[in-house]
Amino acid sequence: MTETKSFVEIRHAQKSYGTLEVLKDISLNVERGQIVAIIGPSGSGKSTLLRAINDLDPLTGGEVWLDGVQVNKNLPHNQYEKHINQMRQDIGMVFQHFNLFPHLSVRDNVTMAPKLLKKISDKEANKLAEEQLDHVGMLERIDYYPAQLSGGQKQRVAIARALAMKPKLMLFDEATSALDPELVEEVNLVMKKLAQEHMTMIIVTHEMDFAASVCDRVLFMDKGVVVEEGPPEQVFKNPTQERTRNFLRKHLEGAK
C-alpha cells in the first residue's frame, strides 16, 4: 500500500458499463479544506466520478482514498459492508433531487442516522438537529415535513442532514439544478458558508459563476477524461484546451 499525501486521492479511476467506458483513468487530489468544482457536458461522467467517491457507483478500476484510508478497499463482502458504511459516515452527499425522507419530519430527517449509527441520546439528537438546522437557516421549520417545504428549503435540510454526521468531506451533485432560479441563491449561500468554514467539498455544478466564486480549483471533464484542470481564473478566463473553450462558449450562449 502506498502512502497517501492528499486528503482525498482518486487514483486512476476507471469505470465501465459493459463496453461503455464512462471514466477513463481519472486521478484527482484534493487537500483538506479545498473546494473543487467539476464541470462538463451532460454524460461526461461527473456524477459517476462523484458517486464513485463514496462507492455508490463502484469503480471498475482504480482507488479512492480519504484521509489515509482506502474507501474502495478489497475486502470480503461482509467486512466490506462494515467498512464502507463506516467510511460513508465521513462522506456527506447532497443530491440534485434532495432525497429527503418524506415520512420523517425535518428534525427526524436530520437525527435519524446519528441516532442509529452514533447511538446518541434523544436530547443530544435534538440539540444536534437544532444546531444543524440553525446553521442552514431552517430551524423554524424543524417540525415540518418535507412535503411542506420549497425546493430550496428541502435542499438546505438535506445539507443539514448530511452535516449532522460530521463528515470530513461533502459531495454535491448539482445541488441547485432542480431548483427554480429564485431559490438557487439560498442554497448557494449555505454552500458558501461551508466554504468559509473550510469544509472540504467536491461540487458538480452547471453554475460557472458560483464555481468561480467559491472554488479553489475547477476540473473540466468530457467523455470520461479530465480535459483541463486549474484555478477558476485560468479555466474560465484562459482555458488552454479547445474543448474547454467550446464548452464554455456553448454554456454562455445557453445561459443567455
Added chain:
Amino acid sequence: MDIELILKVYPYFLKAAVITVELSVLTIVLGLICGALGAASRLSRFAILRFIGAAYVSFFRGTPALIQLFLLYFGGPQIGIQLDAFQAGVIGLGVNIGAYMTETMRGAIVAVDRGQTEAARTLGLSKAQAFRKVTLPQALRLMIRPLGVNINAQIKGTALVSAISVVELTYTAQRYIGSTYKPFEMFFLAGVLYLIIITAVGKGVSFLDRKVRIQ
C-alpha cells in the same frame, strides 16, 4: 319479496356471517404472512429464493382457487394431508391470496424511489437499516390501498368454501333454498350481509390509509 321469511331465517344467516368473518380474518392473516415471505423471497439476493417466490406466485395466480381448494381438500388425503373443511378452506384460500399479496407488497417496495435508499446508504446505514428505517415505512403506506383490494377480493372469495361444505354465508343460503324454495330472498339476504362486511372493512382501510398518508 317474502319479508316474513327473511325475518325468520336471518338469525341463522348472522351465525353464518360470523363464520364468513372468521374465515376472512384467518385467511387474510395467513395471506399477509405468505405475502411478506413471498415478497421477501422475490426481492432476495439469492436466486433460489427468487425462483421459489416466482413459482409460488405463478402457481397460485395461474390456477383457479377452486381447483386449489379441491386439490387440498379432496386430493390431500391421498398424499397424507387430512384436514377438515374449515381448515382446508383457511389454508387453501390463505395461501392463494398470499400470492396476490406477494405481488402487492413487492410492488409497493419497488415503488419507493431508489434515491431514498441511496440517501440512507450515503449516511452510512447498512442495507438492512436503510430498508427498515426508510424503504419499509414508505412501502407500508403505499401498500395499504392495494392490500385493501386484495382483502376485498378475499372476503368475497370465502364463498368458494361453500363448495367443500363449510357452513358460511353462501352455503347457508343454498341450504335454506333447499327447504324454502325462495332463492331470491336467500341470496339477497346473503348479499346484504356480504355488503355490510365489505363496506365496514373498506371504511377501515380508507381510514388507515388517510391516517398514515404522507402529505
